[in-house]
Amino acid sequence: MLDTLFTTFFxxxxxxxxxxxxxxxxxxxxxxxxxxxxxxxxxxxxxxxxFFLLFLVxxxxxxxxxxxxxxxxxxxxxxxxxxxxxxQAVMQGLWPLMISGPAIAASRWPSIxxxxxxxxxxxxxxxxxxxxxxxxxxxVHQLRWPKALLIVVLTLVSSLLAWLGLILWxxxxxxxx
Amino acid sequence: xxxNRILALALVTLCLIxxxxxxxxxxxxxxxxxxxxxxxxxxxxxxxxxxxxxxxFSSGEGANANKLIQSIKNAREDENIKAILxxxxxxxxxxxxxxxxxxxxMRTRQDTDIKIIANLxxxxxxxxxxxxxxxxxxxxxxSSITGSIGVIVRTQNVSSLLDKIGVQTNTIxxxxxxxxxxxxxxxxxxxxxxxxxxxxxxYQQFLDAIVAGRGMSKxxxxxxxxxxxxxxxxxxxxxxxxxxxxxxxxxxxxxxxxNISGEPKVRDFGKGSLLGDLGPFLSxxxxxxxxxxxxxxxxxxxxxxxxxxxxx
Numbered sequence: 047m048l049d050t051l052f053t054t055f056f057x058x059x060x061x062x063x064x065x066x067x068x069x070x071x072x073x074x075x076x077x078x079x080x081x082x083x084x085x086x087x088x089x090x091x092x093x094x095x096x097f098f099l100l101f102l103v104x105x106x107x108x109x110x111x112x113x114x115x116x117x118x119x120x121x122x123x124x125x126x127x128x129x130x131x132x133x134q135a136v137m138q139g140l141w142p143l144m145i146s147g148p149a150i151a152a153s154r155w156p157s158i159x160x161x162x163x164x165x166x167x168x169x170x171x172x173x174x175x176x177x178x179x180x181x182x183x184x185x186v187h188q189l190r191w192p193k194a195l196l197i198v199v200l201t202l203v204s205s206l207l208a209w210l211g212l213i214l215w216x217x218x219x220x221x222x223x
Numbered sequence: 224x225x226x227n228r229i230l231a232l233a234l235v236t237l238c239l240i241x242x243x244x245x246x247x248x249x250x251x252x253x254x255x256x257x258x259x260x261x262x263x264x265x266x267x268x269x270x271x272x273x274x275x276x277x278x279x280f281s282s283g284e285g286a287n288a289n290k291l292i293q294s295i296k297n298a299r300e301d302e303n304i305k306a307i308l309x310x311x312x313x314x315x316x317x318x319x320x321x322x323x324x325x326x327x328x329m330r331t332r333q334d335t336d337i338k339i340i341a342n343l344x345x346x347x348x349x350x351x352x353x354x355x356x357x358x359x360x361x362x363x364x365x366s367s368i369t370g371s372i373g374v375i376v377r378t379q380n381v382s383s384l385l386d387k388i389g390v391q392t393n394t395i396x397x398x399x400x401x402x403x404x405x406x407x408x409x410x411x412x413x414x415x416x417x418x419x420x421x422x423x424x425x426y427q428q429f430l431d432a433i434v435a436g437r438g439m440s441k442x443x444x445x446x447x448x449x450x451x452x453x454x455x456x457x458x459x460x461x462x463x464x465x466x467x468x469x470x471x472x473x474x475x476x477x478x479x480x481x482n483i484s485g486e487p488k489v490r491d492f493g494k495g496s497l498l499g500d501l502g503p504f505l506s507x508x509x510x511x512x513x514x515x516x517x518x519x520x521x522x523x524x525x526x527x528x529x530x531x532x533x534x535x
Contacts, residue, residue: 074238078238078239081239081243081246082246084246085242085245144234144235147239147240147242148237148238148241150241150245151242151244
Protein backbone atom coordinates (compact mmCIF):
# COMPACT_ATOMS: atom_id res chain seq x y z
CA MET A 47 0.00 0.00 0.00
CA LEU A 48 2.90 2.34 0.76
CA ASP A 49 4.19 1.82 -2.78
CA THR A 50 0.82 2.83 -4.13
CA LEU A 51 0.80 5.80 -1.80
CA PHE A 52 4.20 6.84 -3.11
CA THR A 53 3.09 6.58 -6.71
CA THR A 54 -0.07 8.51 -5.83
CA PHE A 55 2.07 11.29 -4.40
CA PHE A 56 4.91 11.40 -6.86
CA UNK A 57 3.96 9.41 -9.97
CA UNK A 58 0.20 9.11 -10.20
CA UNK A 59 -0.25 6.91 -13.28
CA UNK A 60 -0.16 3.34 -12.02
CA UNK A 61 -1.86 3.91 -8.67
CA UNK A 62 -5.46 4.61 -9.62
CA UNK A 63 -8.22 2.35 -8.41
CA UNK A 64 -6.73 1.67 -4.96
CA UNK A 65 -9.53 2.20 -2.47
CA UNK A 66 -7.25 1.62 0.50
CA UNK A 67 -5.02 4.51 -0.57
CA UNK A 68 -8.06 6.76 -0.96
CA UNK A 69 -9.20 5.89 2.54
CA UNK A 70 -5.71 6.36 3.97
CA UNK A 71 -5.34 9.80 2.37
CA UNK A 72 -8.83 10.77 3.55
CA UNK A 73 -8.08 9.69 7.11
CA UNK A 74 -4.70 11.43 7.18
CA UNK A 75 -6.23 14.61 5.75
CA UNK A 76 -9.03 14.61 8.32
CA UNK A 77 -6.60 14.04 11.17
CA UNK A 78 -4.21 16.78 10.05
CA UNK A 79 -6.95 19.35 9.42
CA UNK A 80 -8.66 18.51 12.75
CA UNK A 81 -5.37 18.88 14.65
CA UNK A 82 -4.63 22.19 12.89
CA UNK A 83 -8.11 23.51 13.72
CA UNK A 84 -7.91 22.34 17.34
CA UNK A 85 -4.53 24.05 17.66
CA UNK A 86 -5.95 27.31 16.33
CA UNK A 87 -8.95 27.11 18.68
CA UNK A 88 -6.72 26.16 21.61
CA UNK A 89 -8.84 23.17 22.53
CA UNK A 90 -8.09 19.92 24.32
CA UNK A 91 -8.46 16.36 23.10
CA UNK A 92 -12.26 16.66 23.12
CA UNK A 93 -11.90 19.53 20.65
CA UNK A 94 -9.76 17.40 18.35
CA UNK A 95 -12.41 14.67 18.38
CA UNK A 96 -15.23 17.14 17.73
CA PHE A 97 -13.34 18.82 14.90
CA PHE A 98 -12.55 15.40 13.43
CA LEU A 99 -16.21 14.38 13.50
CA LEU A 100 -17.37 17.74 12.11
CA PHE A 101 -14.80 17.58 9.34
CA LEU A 102 -15.73 13.97 8.64
CA VAL A 103 -19.36 14.90 8.04
CA UNK A 104 -18.53 18.15 6.23
CA UNK A 105 -15.73 16.53 4.27
CA UNK A 106 -17.89 13.63 3.11
CA UNK A 107 -20.62 15.99 1.95
CA UNK A 108 -18.13 18.28 0.22
CA UNK A 109 -16.32 15.35 -1.34
CA UNK A 110 -19.52 13.90 -2.79
CA UNK A 111 -20.84 17.21 -4.12
CA UNK A 112 -17.51 18.38 -5.50
CA UNK A 113 -16.86 15.01 -7.14
CA UNK A 114 -20.37 15.00 -8.63
CA UNK A 115 -19.89 18.49 -10.06
CA UNK A 116 -16.43 17.60 -11.36
CA UNK A 117 -17.70 14.40 -12.92
CA UNK A 118 -20.63 16.18 -14.54
CA UNK A 119 -18.45 18.87 -16.12
CA UNK A 120 -15.83 16.31 -17.13
CA UNK A 121 -18.52 14.26 -18.89
CA UNK A 122 -19.76 17.38 -20.64
CA UNK A 123 -16.27 18.05 -21.93
CA UNK A 124 -15.67 14.53 -23.19
CA UNK A 125 -14.47 12.69 -20.09
CA UNK A 126 -14.68 8.91 -20.07
CA UNK A 127 -14.14 7.90 -16.44
CA UNK A 128 -16.78 6.50 -14.10
CA UNK A 129 -18.30 8.31 -11.11
CA UNK A 130 -16.39 6.05 -8.71
CA UNK A 131 -13.12 6.92 -10.42
CA UNK A 132 -13.99 10.62 -10.15
CA UNK A 133 -14.56 10.18 -6.41
CA GLN A 134 -11.20 8.49 -5.98
CA ALA A 135 -9.46 11.04 -8.18
CA VAL A 136 -10.76 13.91 -6.07
CA MET A 137 -9.69 12.36 -2.77
CA GLN A 138 -6.27 11.36 -4.05
CA GLY A 139 -5.86 14.75 -5.70
CA LEU A 140 -6.38 16.49 -2.38
CA TRP A 141 -3.27 14.98 -0.77
CA PRO A 142 -1.20 18.23 -0.90
CA LEU A 143 -3.58 19.57 1.77
CA MET A 144 -1.66 17.36 4.18
CA ILE A 145 1.28 19.76 3.81
CA SER A 146 -0.86 22.36 5.63
CA GLY A 147 0.44 20.75 8.85
CA PRO A 148 4.10 21.60 8.18
CA ALA A 149 3.06 24.93 6.57
CA ILE A 150 1.31 26.13 9.74
CA ALA A 151 4.09 24.77 11.94
CA ALA A 152 6.72 26.61 9.88
CA SER A 153 4.79 29.90 9.95
CA ARG A 154 4.94 29.79 13.76
CA TRP A 155 8.71 29.88 13.82
CA PRO A 156 9.84 33.22 15.20
CA SER A 157 12.32 34.16 12.45
CA ILE A 158 11.63 35.56 9.00
CA UNK A 159 12.72 32.19 7.63
CA UNK A 160 9.70 30.61 9.30
CA UNK A 161 7.38 33.19 7.73
CA UNK A 162 8.93 32.59 4.33
CA UNK A 163 8.80 28.82 4.66
CA UNK A 164 5.22 28.97 5.86
CA UNK A 165 4.24 31.11 2.88
CA UNK A 166 6.09 28.84 0.49
CA UNK A 167 4.51 25.69 1.86
CA UNK A 168 1.11 27.43 1.83
CA UNK A 169 1.54 28.18 -1.86
CA UNK A 170 2.59 24.60 -2.47
CA UNK A 171 -0.59 23.43 -0.74
CA UNK A 172 -2.87 25.63 -2.87
CA UNK A 173 -1.13 25.25 -6.23
CA UNK A 174 -0.24 21.61 -5.58
CA UNK A 175 -3.85 20.72 -4.78
CA UNK A 176 -5.14 22.28 -8.00
CA UNK A 177 -2.41 20.61 -10.07
CA UNK A 178 -2.83 17.15 -8.54
CA UNK A 179 -6.60 17.41 -8.90
CA UNK A 180 -6.19 18.30 -12.56
CA UNK A 181 -3.68 15.49 -13.13
CA UNK A 182 -5.84 12.91 -11.39
CA UNK A 183 -8.81 13.99 -13.43
CA UNK A 184 -6.92 13.96 -16.70
CA UNK A 185 -5.82 10.43 -15.96
CA VAL A 186 -9.21 9.10 -14.92
CA HIS A 187 -11.15 10.74 -17.74
CA GLN A 188 -8.37 10.41 -20.32
CA LEU A 189 -8.27 14.12 -20.99
CA ARG A 190 -5.36 16.42 -21.71
CA TRP A 191 -4.28 18.12 -18.53
CA PRO A 192 -5.05 21.75 -19.63
CA LYS A 193 -8.62 20.57 -20.20
CA ALA A 194 -8.62 18.84 -16.84
CA LEU A 195 -7.36 22.04 -15.21
CA LEU A 196 -10.19 23.93 -16.88
CA ILE A 197 -12.66 21.41 -15.47
CA VAL A 198 -11.26 21.88 -11.95
CA VAL A 199 -11.49 25.67 -12.28
CA LEU A 200 -15.00 25.47 -13.73
CA THR A 201 -16.06 23.16 -10.90
CA LEU A 202 -14.67 25.54 -8.29
CA VAL A 203 -16.38 28.52 -9.94
CA SER A 204 -19.69 26.67 -10.29
CA SER A 205 -19.48 25.52 -6.66
CA LEU A 206 -18.94 29.11 -5.53
CA LEU A 207 -21.85 30.24 -7.71
CA ALA A 208 -24.00 27.51 -6.18
CA TRP A 209 -23.11 28.84 -2.73
CA LEU A 210 -23.98 32.35 -3.82
CA GLY A 211 -27.30 31.09 -5.16
CA LEU A 212 -27.95 29.25 -1.93
CA ILE A 213 -27.54 32.50 -0.02
CA LEU A 214 -29.34 34.75 -2.51
CA TRP A 215 -32.38 32.54 -3.09
CA UNK A 216 -33.62 32.56 0.50
CA UNK A 217 -32.98 36.32 0.61
CA UNK A 218 -34.97 36.74 -2.59
CA UNK A 219 -37.81 34.70 -1.10
CA UNK A 220 -37.59 36.59 2.17
CA UNK A 221 -37.84 40.03 0.62
CA UNK A 222 -39.89 39.10 -2.44
CA UNK A 223 -42.75 37.14 -0.90
CA UNK B 224 10.65 0.17 -4.10
CA UNK B 225 11.78 0.04 -0.51
CA UNK B 226 12.85 3.71 -0.71
CA ASN B 227 9.45 4.61 -2.13
CA ARG B 228 7.73 3.09 0.85
CA ILE B 229 9.98 4.91 3.28
CA LEU B 230 9.43 8.21 1.48
CA ALA B 231 5.65 7.82 1.45
CA LEU B 232 5.59 6.86 5.10
CA ALA B 233 7.95 9.71 6.01
CA LEU B 234 5.80 12.29 4.24
CA VAL B 235 2.58 11.19 5.96
CA THR B 236 4.33 10.90 9.33
CA LEU B 237 5.97 14.32 8.97
CA CYS B 238 2.64 15.95 8.13
CA LEU B 239 0.91 14.23 11.05
CA ILE B 240 3.66 15.17 13.51
CA UNK B 241 3.59 18.79 12.33
CA UNK B 242 -0.20 18.90 12.77
CA UNK B 243 0.15 17.34 16.21
CA UNK B 244 2.68 20.04 17.04
CA UNK B 245 0.24 22.69 15.80
CA UNK B 246 -2.39 21.33 18.14
CA UNK B 247 -0.10 21.02 21.15
CA UNK B 248 1.42 24.43 20.47
CA UNK B 249 -2.05 25.96 20.36
CA UNK B 250 -3.79 24.25 23.26
CA UNK B 251 -1.12 23.22 25.73
CA UNK B 252 1.48 25.91 25.21
CA UNK B 253 -0.99 28.73 24.53
CA UNK B 254 0.00 31.64 22.41
CA UNK B 255 2.93 33.82 23.40
CA UNK B 256 0.74 36.78 24.32
CA UNK B 257 -1.32 34.56 26.60
CA UNK B 258 1.78 33.11 28.21
CA UNK B 259 3.16 36.50 29.09
CA UNK B 260 -0.14 38.04 30.26
CA UNK B 261 0.19 39.68 33.65
CA UNK B 262 -3.38 40.79 34.27
CA UNK B 263 -6.16 38.21 34.59
CA UNK B 264 -9.52 39.48 33.41
CA UNK B 265 -12.54 37.82 35.00
CA UNK B 266 -16.03 38.86 33.96
CA UNK B 267 -18.83 38.66 36.50
CA UNK B 268 -21.83 39.21 34.28
CA UNK B 269 -25.42 38.36 35.20
CA UNK B 270 -27.01 36.82 38.25
CA UNK B 271 -24.47 35.17 40.55
CA UNK B 272 -25.50 31.63 41.27
CA UNK B 273 -24.09 28.27 42.15
CA UNK B 274 -24.29 26.00 39.15
CA UNK B 275 -22.40 22.88 38.18
CA UNK B 276 -18.97 23.85 36.89
CA UNK B 277 -18.90 23.91 33.12
CA UNK B 278 -17.44 20.94 31.37
CA UNK B 279 -15.26 20.79 28.32
CA PHE B 280 -17.98 22.51 26.32
CA SER B 281 -18.69 25.31 28.75
CA SER B 282 -18.50 28.77 27.28
CA GLY B 283 -17.26 30.19 30.55
CA GLU B 284 -19.59 33.18 30.30
CA GLY B 285 -21.99 34.37 33.00
CA ALA B 286 -21.70 34.53 36.75
CA ASN B 287 -21.56 30.85 37.56
CA ALA B 288 -19.88 30.86 40.99
CA ASN B 289 -18.04 27.60 40.43
CA LYS B 290 -16.67 28.81 37.14
CA LEU B 291 -15.64 32.12 38.69
CA ILE B 292 -13.85 30.34 41.53
CA GLN B 293 -12.05 28.13 39.03
CA SER B 294 -10.97 31.18 37.05
CA ILE B 295 -9.68 32.93 40.19
CA LYS B 296 -7.80 29.78 41.19
CA ASN B 297 -6.27 29.46 37.73
CA ALA B 298 -5.16 33.10 37.84
CA ARG B 299 -3.67 32.61 41.31
CA GLU B 300 -1.69 29.60 40.18
CA ASP B 301 -0.34 31.37 37.10
CA GLU B 302 3.12 32.66 37.98
CA ASN B 303 2.92 35.55 35.50
CA ILE B 304 -0.28 37.03 36.86
CA LYS B 305 0.26 40.10 39.01
CA ALA B 306 -3.26 41.49 39.10
CA ILE B 307 -6.83 40.27 38.73
CA LEU B 308 -9.25 42.64 37.07
CA UNK B 309 -12.86 41.83 37.90
CA UNK B 310 -15.33 43.36 35.50
CA UNK B 311 -18.64 43.27 37.34
CA UNK B 312 -22.04 43.87 35.83
CA UNK B 313 -24.42 42.02 38.11
CA UNK B 314 -27.60 42.84 40.03
CA UNK B 315 -26.60 40.30 42.68
CA UNK B 316 -27.40 36.68 43.22
CA UNK B 317 -27.63 34.10 45.94
CA UNK B 318 -25.87 34.75 49.24
CA UNK B 319 -23.90 31.52 49.21
CA UNK B 320 -22.62 31.90 45.66
CA UNK B 321 -21.56 35.53 46.19
CA UNK B 322 -19.88 34.57 49.46
CA UNK B 323 -18.03 31.66 47.85
CA UNK B 324 -16.55 33.92 45.17
CA UNK B 325 -15.70 36.58 47.78
CA UNK B 326 -13.86 34.01 49.93
CA UNK B 327 -11.79 32.81 46.98
CA UNK B 328 -10.80 36.38 46.17
CA MET B 329 -9.89 37.09 49.79
CA ARG B 330 -7.78 33.93 49.87
CA THR B 331 -5.93 35.17 46.79
CA ARG B 332 -5.45 38.57 48.42
CA GLN B 333 -4.09 37.07 51.62
CA ASP B 334 -1.96 34.25 50.21
CA THR B 335 -0.36 36.01 47.24
CA ASP B 336 0.92 39.39 46.10
CA ILE B 337 -1.71 39.51 43.38
CA LYS B 338 -3.67 42.76 43.44
CA ILE B 339 -7.40 42.59 42.85
CA ILE B 340 -9.17 45.46 41.13
CA ALA B 341 -12.92 45.57 40.59
CA ASN B 342 -14.41 47.57 37.75
CA LEU B 343 -18.14 48.18 38.15
CA UNK B 344 -20.21 48.29 34.97
CA UNK B 345 -23.89 49.24 34.67
CA UNK B 346 -24.83 47.56 37.93
CA UNK B 347 -22.81 45.99 40.72
CA UNK B 348 -25.40 45.81 43.44
CA UNK B 349 -25.85 43.54 46.43
CA UNK B 350 -24.10 40.24 45.59
CA UNK B 351 -22.20 42.10 42.87
CA UNK B 352 -20.90 44.54 45.48
CA UNK B 353 -20.26 41.64 47.88
CA UNK B 354 -17.74 40.28 45.36
CA UNK B 355 -16.31 43.72 44.59
CA UNK B 356 -15.63 44.36 48.28
CA UNK B 357 -12.91 41.69 48.18
CA UNK B 358 -10.88 43.89 45.82
CA UNK B 359 -7.91 46.03 46.83
CA UNK B 360 -9.35 48.82 44.75
CA UNK B 361 -12.82 49.43 43.27
CA UNK B 362 -13.27 51.57 40.17
CA UNK B 363 -16.82 52.57 39.23
CA UNK B 364 -18.32 54.67 36.48
CA UNK B 365 -19.92 57.79 37.95
CA SER B 366 -23.35 56.49 36.96
CA SER B 367 -22.83 52.82 37.83
CA ILE B 368 -25.50 51.53 40.18
CA THR B 369 -24.08 49.91 43.28
CA GLY B 370 -24.83 49.37 46.95
CA SER B 371 -28.09 47.58 47.77
CA ILE B 372 -26.26 46.04 50.70
CA GLY B 373 -28.73 43.72 52.33
CA VAL B 374 -30.50 40.42 52.16
CA ILE B 375 -34.06 39.72 51.19
CA VAL B 376 -36.39 36.75 51.24
CA ARG B 377 -39.63 37.27 49.40
CA THR B 378 -42.71 35.10 49.24
CA GLN B 379 -46.11 35.48 47.64
CA ASN B 380 -49.47 34.31 48.88
CA VAL B 381 -51.50 33.29 45.86
CA SER B 382 -54.19 31.40 47.81
CA SER B 383 -56.98 33.93 47.17
CA LEU B 384 -56.22 33.86 43.45
CA LEU B 385 -56.34 30.07 43.43
CA ASP B 386 -59.64 30.17 45.35
CA LYS B 387 -61.13 32.34 42.63
CA ILE B 388 -60.35 29.81 39.95
CA GLY B 389 -61.27 26.83 42.09
CA VAL B 390 -57.84 25.33 42.68
CA GLN B 391 -57.21 23.68 46.00
CA THR B 392 -53.76 22.78 47.27
CA ASN B 393 -53.08 19.89 49.59
CA THR B 394 -49.68 19.57 51.27
CA ILE B 395 -48.33 16.43 52.90
CA UNK B 396 -45.15 17.18 54.80
CA UNK B 397 -42.80 15.47 57.21
CA UNK B 398 -42.59 18.40 59.63
CA UNK B 399 -44.48 21.62 60.34
CA UNK B 400 -41.81 23.82 58.79
CA UNK B 401 -41.11 21.80 55.66
CA UNK B 402 -43.28 24.02 53.49
CA UNK B 403 -41.77 27.24 54.69
CA UNK B 404 -42.13 29.93 52.00
CA UNK B 405 -45.20 28.18 50.62
CA UNK B 406 -47.01 30.54 48.26
CA UNK B 407 -50.34 28.85 49.06
CA UNK B 408 -50.91 30.34 52.51
CA UNK B 409 -49.99 33.18 54.84
CA UNK B 410 -46.53 32.93 56.45
CA UNK B 411 -46.81 31.72 60.05
CA UNK B 412 -45.20 33.76 62.89
CA UNK B 413 -42.69 31.01 63.73
CA UNK B 414 -41.73 30.80 60.06
CA UNK B 415 -41.30 34.56 59.92
CA UNK B 416 -39.01 34.31 62.94
CA UNK B 417 -36.86 31.65 61.29
CA UNK B 418 -36.65 33.53 58.03
CA UNK B 419 -35.77 36.74 59.84
CA UNK B 420 -32.95 34.96 61.67
CA UNK B 421 -31.61 33.61 58.38
CA UNK B 422 -31.78 37.05 56.79
CA UNK B 423 -30.10 38.66 59.80
CA UNK B 424 -27.33 36.08 59.83
CA UNK B 425 -26.67 36.46 56.11
CA TYR B 426 -26.76 40.22 56.46
CA GLN B 427 -24.19 40.12 59.27
CA GLN B 428 -21.95 37.94 57.13
CA PHE B 429 -22.35 40.41 54.29
CA LEU B 430 -21.40 43.33 56.56
CA ASP B 431 -18.43 41.44 57.99
CA ALA B 432 -17.23 40.70 54.48
CA ILE B 433 -17.33 44.36 53.48
CA VAL B 434 -15.62 45.38 56.72
CA ALA B 435 -12.83 42.86 56.07
CA GLY B 436 -12.52 43.62 52.39
CA ARG B 437 -12.78 47.40 52.48
CA GLY B 438 -11.13 47.97 55.84
CA MET B 439 -14.16 50.00 56.88
CA SER B 440 -15.61 50.18 60.37
CA LYS B 441 -19.00 48.59 60.90
CA UNK B 442 -20.29 51.79 62.43
CA UNK B 443 -19.54 53.71 59.26
CA UNK B 444 -20.90 50.96 57.06
CA UNK B 445 -24.21 50.28 58.79
CA UNK B 446 -25.95 53.53 57.86
CA UNK B 447 -25.07 52.82 54.22
CA UNK B 448 -26.15 49.20 54.41
CA UNK B 449 -29.89 49.63 54.67
CA UNK B 450 -30.48 48.34 51.17
CA UNK B 451 -30.23 51.67 49.41
CA UNK B 452 -28.55 51.99 46.05
CA UNK B 453 -25.85 54.48 45.10
CA UNK B 454 -24.50 55.88 41.90
CA UNK B 455 -20.79 55.39 41.40
CA UNK B 456 -20.16 59.02 42.35
CA UNK B 457 -22.25 58.71 45.53
CA UNK B 458 -20.50 55.47 46.39
CA UNK B 459 -17.15 57.23 46.03
CA UNK B 460 -18.28 59.96 48.43
CA UNK B 461 -19.30 57.28 50.91
CA UNK B 462 -16.06 55.34 50.52
CA UNK B 463 -17.79 52.31 49.01
CA UNK B 464 -15.62 52.67 45.91
CA UNK B 465 -12.10 54.07 45.59
CA UNK B 466 -12.06 55.88 42.28
CA UNK B 467 -14.18 56.76 39.27
CA UNK B 468 -13.41 55.63 35.77
CA UNK B 469 -13.94 53.06 33.08
CA UNK B 470 -12.36 49.72 32.22
CA UNK B 471 -9.11 51.29 30.99
CA UNK B 472 -8.80 53.39 34.13
CA UNK B 473 -9.25 50.20 36.14
CA UNK B 474 -6.59 48.49 34.03
CA UNK B 475 -4.23 51.40 34.60
CA UNK B 476 -4.88 51.20 38.35
CA UNK B 477 -4.21 47.45 38.23
CA UNK B 478 -0.87 48.07 36.51
CA UNK B 479 0.08 50.74 39.09
CA UNK B 480 -0.88 48.67 42.13
CA UNK B 481 0.83 45.55 40.82
CA ASN B 482 3.95 47.47 39.74
CA ILE B 483 3.62 46.37 36.15
CA SER B 484 6.04 48.31 34.00
CA GLY B 485 4.93 49.06 30.46
CA GLU B 486 1.64 48.10 28.91
CA PRO B 487 -0.26 45.50 30.96
CA LYS B 488 -1.05 42.33 29.05
CA VAL B 489 -4.54 41.06 29.72
CA ARG B 490 -5.81 37.51 29.40
CA ASP B 491 -9.44 36.57 29.83
CA PHE B 492 -9.45 33.76 32.38
CA GLY B 493 -13.18 33.25 32.06
CA LYS B 494 -13.03 32.24 28.42
CA GLY B 495 -14.26 28.74 27.66
CA SER B 496 -11.69 26.24 26.63
CA LEU B 497 -13.53 24.63 23.81
CA LEU B 498 -15.41 25.85 20.80
CA GLY B 499 -16.21 29.26 22.24
CA ASP B 500 -19.72 30.27 21.33
CA LEU B 501 -20.84 26.71 20.74
CA GLY B 502 -20.28 26.10 24.43
CA PRO B 503 -23.69 27.10 25.78
CA PHE B 504 -25.40 24.79 23.29
CA LEU B 505 -23.21 21.84 24.14
CA SER B 506 -22.73 22.50 27.84
CA UNK B 507 -23.65 19.76 30.25
CA UNK B 508 -24.73 22.37 32.80
CA UNK B 509 -28.02 24.24 32.57
CA UNK B 510 -28.39 26.33 29.43
CA UNK B 511 -28.19 30.09 29.95
CA UNK B 512 -31.44 32.02 29.88
CA UNK B 513 -32.01 35.18 27.89
CA UNK B 514 -30.25 38.17 29.43
CA UNK B 515 -33.37 40.32 29.68
CA UNK B 516 -35.16 37.56 31.56
CA UNK B 517 -32.24 37.03 33.88
CA UNK B 518 -32.09 40.67 34.76
CA UNK B 519 -35.82 41.12 35.32
CA UNK B 520 -36.13 41.31 39.07
CA UNK B 521 -33.59 38.53 39.47
CA UNK B 522 -36.27 35.91 38.88
CA UNK B 523 -33.84 33.23 37.90
CA UNK B 524 -32.45 32.11 41.27
CA UNK B 525 -35.85 32.15 42.87
CA UNK B 526 -37.39 29.77 40.39
CA UNK B 527 -34.28 27.70 40.01
CA UNK B 528 -34.76 25.80 43.25
CA UNK B 529 -32.23 27.89 45.12
CA UNK B 530 -33.85 28.51 48.46
CA UNK B 531 -33.93 31.35 50.88
CA UNK B 532 -31.56 34.25 50.92
CA UNK B 533 -31.48 36.17 47.75
CA UNK B 534 -29.53 39.35 47.42
CA UNK B 535 -31.41 41.78 45.26
